[in-house]
Amino acid sequence: MSVVFNREIACYFLAPKLCIATMKLIKLLDSTVGQKVVAGATGLALVGFLLVHMGGNLQIFAGSDALNQYAVLLKSSAAVLWTARLGLLSLIVLHIAMTVRQSVRNRSQRDRRYAKTTYRRTTRASRSMMMTGLLVLAFVIFHLLHFTGGLILPDAYKQTDAEGRHDVYAMVVAGFSNPFIVMVYVVGMLGLSVHLKHAISSALQTLGLAKEGHQSSLRKASPVLAAVIIAGFLAVPLSVVTGLVAVDEVTAGEASSAIEAPGGDSASPDELSVTVAEQTLKDDRR
Numbered sequence: 374m375s376v377v378f379n380r381e382i383a384c385y386f387l388a389p390k391l392c393i394a395t396m397k398l399i400k401l402l403d404s405t406v407g408q409k410v411v412a413g414a415t416g417l418a419l420v421g422f423l424l425v426h427m428g429g430n431l432q433i434f435a436g437s438d439a440l441n442q443y444a445v446l447l448k449s450s451a452a453v454l455w456t457a458r459l460g461l462l463s464l465i466v467l468h469i470a471m472t473v474r475q476s477v478r479n480r481s482q483r484d485r486r487y488a489k490t491t492y493r494r495t496t497r498a499s500r501s502m503m504m505t506g507l508l509v510l511a512f513v514i515f516h517l518l519h520f521t522g523g524l525i526l527p528d529a530y531k532q533t534d535a536e537g538r539h540d541v542y543a544m545v546v547a548g549f550s551n552p553f554i555v556m557v558y559v560v561g562m563l564g565l566s567v568h569l570k571h572a573i574s575s576a577l578q579t580l581g582l583a584k585e586g587h588q589s590s591l592r593k594a595s596p597v598l599a600a601v602i603i604a605g606f607l608a609v610p611l612s613v614v615t616g617l618v619a620v621d622e623v624t625a626g627e628a629s630s631a632i633e634a635p636g637g638d639s640a641s642p643d644e645l646s647v648t649v650a651e652q653t654l655k656d657d658r659r
């Protein structure tokens with residue numbers, strides 16, 4: 374107790390404004406209303422990220438040059454890239470921390486706070502949010518290991534295009550030529566769709582942007598927005614599976630165009646991950 378008291382005095386003495394702001398923030402994050410507001414606001418900010426990311430992914434339909442150039446643009450400034458990454462990470466951590474705290478609090482106070490029927494409905498919804506949230510988190514970890522870390526299909530990750538840029542286009546095509554990876558993305562997107570359907574309208578309501586009781590147009594638009602996001606994300610793997618998007622032979626660079634399929638012809642997307650592996654082995658031996 375006296376340690377906390379002394380720390381508070383030292384804090385007020387050294388940086389009073391920062392100290393008061395920090396205390397207010399701690400108080401806010403400790404209150405039920407504060408936790409709901411922070412969970413809703415961080416959730417909506419993450420939806421904003423999803424919309425931007427989905428828009429970027431759809432550049433695959435403009436061809437490999439457009440997508441690879443977009444990827445170069447995203448990484449052109451290390452300072453901006455790492456600020457954005459840390460911002461995104463903070464949003465995710467805050468969102469998870471606030472929703473878990475609310476769920477724990479609701480559970481411990483359930484008998485006192487809710488009438489029986491309301492409680493049943495509330496816990497079913499919150500349990501489904503927790504399950505789908507965990508599924509989305511598992512998907513994001515897999516996704517980062519796959520496309521950002523290059524640890525799932527490392528040879529597909531190493532490719533460069535004719536301009537010497539990271540060949541994100543070929544990496545995505547090689548990734549979705551693998552049925553296991555397609556399955557992981559489809560399951561991840563299904564989890565995300567269930568999570569978003571409930572989360573968007575709930576966040577809008579918490580933040581006072583949609584009134585409880587009657588369906589405002591914003592609330593009615595929530596499932597539509599969730600469906601648009603999921604359709605936009607699923608469009609990429611499904612286009613590779615159906616052959617609508619395939620390896621661009623003209624702009625593919627060393628690692629992809631120089632690779633030949635076992636028969637002497639250029640590699641098809643299906644053969645790509647195998648032939649890229651062979652090429653990397655040859656390079657390693659040289």
Ligand code: HEM
Nearest residue numbers: 426430444458513516520521541545558565606607609610
């Ligand atoms: C089929 C759907 C998706 C595709 C094709 C896709 C594609 C990609 C690609 C290619 C990258 C790496 C970009 C680069 O290094 O140049 C990336 C990064 C990332 N994606 Fe996705 N993505 C999809 C869905 C999602 C979803 C649903 C989420 C979140 C729930 C997500 C979150 C991220 C994050 C956090 C990064 C890391 C950004 C960074 O490098 O800092 N992605 N994605």
